[in-house]
Amino acid sequence: MRPRAKGSRQRPRKKRTGSRHRGTPNAPRRPGRARIAFSAFPEVDIVSDLAPPAHFIKNAIDEDLAAGRYRQVVTRFPPEPNGYLHFGHAKSIVLNFGLARLYGGRCHMRFDDTNPTTESMDYVEAILEAVRWLGYDWGEHLYFASDYFETMYRCAEALIERGLAYVDSLPPEEIRALRGTLTEPGRDSPYRNRSIEENLALFRRMRAGEFPDGAHVLRAKIDMASPNLNLRDPILYRIRHVSHYRTGNAWCLYPTYTYAHPIEDAIEGITHSLCTLEFEDQRPFYEWLLEALAEAGVFSRPLPRQIEFARLNLEYVVLSKRKLIQLVEERHVAGWDDPRLPTLAGGRRRGYTPEGFRLFCERIGVSKADGWIGYEVLEQAMRDHLNEAAERRIAVLDPLELVIDDFPEGHVEWCEAPNHPLDPERGKRRIPFTRRLWIERGDFMETPVKGFHRLTPGATVRLRYGYVIECTGCDKDESGRVVRVHARHFPDSKSGTPGADRYKTKGNCHWLSCDHAIEAEIRHYDRLFRHPRPGTEPGPDGAPRSFLEDLNPESLRCYRAFVEPDAAQVPPETRFQFERHGYFVADRYDHRPETPVFNLTVGLKDTWGKIQR
Ligand code: ATP
Ligand code: MG
Secondary structure: OOOOOOOOOOOOOOOOOOEEEOOOOOOOOOOOOOOOOOOOOOOOOOOOOOOOOOOHHHHHHHHHHHOOOOOOOEEEEOOOOOOOOEHHHHHHHHHHHHHHHHOOOEEEEEEOOOOOOOOOHHHHHHHHHHHHHHOOOOOOOEEEHHHHHHHHHHHHHHHHHOOOEEEEOOOHHHHHHHOOOOOOOOOOOOOOOOOHHHHHHHHHHHHOOOOOOOOOEEEEOOOOOOOOHHHOOOEEEEEOOOOEOOOEOOOOEEEOHHHHHHHHHHHHOOOEEEEEHHHHHHHHHHHHHHHHHHHOOOOOOOOOEEEEEOOOEEOOOOOOHHHHHHHHHOOOOOOOOOOOOOEHHHHHHHOOOHHHHHHHHHHHOOOOOOEEEOHHHHHHHHHHHHHHHOEEEOEEOOEEEEEEOOOOOOOOEEEEEEOOOOOHHHOEEEEEEOOEEEEEHHHEOOOOOOOOOOEOOOOEEEEOOOOEEEEEEEEEOOOOOEEEEEEEEOHHHOOOOOOHHHOOOOEEEOEEEOOOOEEEEEEEEOOOEOOOOOOOOEOOOOOEOOHHHHEOOOOEEEEEEEEOHHHHOOOOOOEEEEOOOEEEEEOOOOOOOOOOEEEEEEEOOOHHHHHHO
16 A cells, blocks of 8 residues: 555545534434344345435425425435445445435445545455445445546536636645635636636646646636635646546646546436535535536536535544554554455444344434544444344353352253344254353352352252252362362253243353363454544644554454354354353454364443443
């Protein structure tokens, strides 16, 4: 990756303002909404019955349709292929594709690839895969802005011919100096009044490659005294002798983002061009340009309408391609799909689901007020979906041996466990009960603290789906560490057999047969950053420190654990709730039935929030 060329896209800076949301902001819950129906495997019908709640963009579209301004709704999702998609993009994808679906219109998948130096086909493919994974289909409407270079060029000639654009030959520093400030008007360039013929001739020679980089630019001729800096003759074209990943060396003249984007929208007949708030000040130029081109007869009306909404700011992560690229390139994470990264590829590998993202987007809503969303809102959406979607299995993450001394050696007693407590139709599976079992180390305490209701000498507990046992003692090694727990069982207490519920116990523990359990690697992921807004605290010199200083050194812990055989024999990306622990996913790349690898998706409860509080 080469670094992004400065100023090459002329994208405005993001505003960092606003409040912070906890819980479920913006979106009022609609009464009587149907329970979300999900299938266990997301690839089926994941765009289910979630209708976007009312918000100001929907209202604007309703008004436009009622006024007869547009006949159908056409939106677009326009990423630049210079990085992987992140969770913020999910908000834009769900909004754009969701609205198109809601109004029976269409959403275009468009690569905004006008900047030749940072883009690549690898990114294009990764982006398409992520959008598809989220559950959206652009049908035949896949577009590349680079396919419009010729049209964009002709639009520029049309502007020149109408006296609405000129070639400026000032060096970039001087153009900047004449631009003025928020309080001072700009001043005209000495080249502003070139004749149309001279401008046309120069512009054609720029295209023909007769000038080096930076010799000339093409600027719109609007108003150097405008209070809106974006209207002070913005730059439309720059000379750049570089090769583009799709057009190769066909061009040495590249449009700026500001100029290209409205034209892309108009070419495709977009009706509602939804973008983030930092483009609000650009809207007057967006409208000026399309009006001018409509007047020139290049585009017909109705023209697209730009509407801005607040970008997603999510705590404990960074949602900026530049920072994500840095994390990947400097190897702070294992790659673009590292499960700790807030990329869609990372979220997928972590076990997050498309339905969870859709639910999250529905809950955070769409508004015009910039704000921060707590990470727990995303986690709760994932939990809520996984609670319905994921089957239950058993895993012992910190194993300690339990011997049922009165259980015959070599005997296997098969017990039954439901695959899903909320959905009996998903059936049951058999789990083997044997003399030697694995239990969680944390489920035994030789000297119990108050309120501890699990294994301790003399106590009875139920081994979930198995027998009630009474703990009789433990063995220790020389250092005093417990290495084995002993118990006896009540043969008539087997779960599901008549009379078994006579036994009342306070504690309920999960277990696995030592003879059958499969050893697995567990990758325990935690937040990548330990600060909710990475890079905002002051460093030693008073300036904000680097976001890298806020990396959480304990964001990944790997350990060996045991899972039931039924959990191991699954394809990659199968998701389970390991009872009492949380939701896990079989790693997309490393999981094998004989050497299982599970990633922690999210715990059963918001423990992080509790610790923070
Ligand atoms: P970044 O801000 O991470 O550098 P970008 O804006 O350069 O990303 P694009 O590929 O141009 O990334 O974005 C594609 C679309 O996604 C744009 O319409 C943009 O407005 C939207 N988008 C990007 N980031 C967010 C976000 N955090 N929340 C909502 N929408 C976003
Ligand atoms: Mg952006």
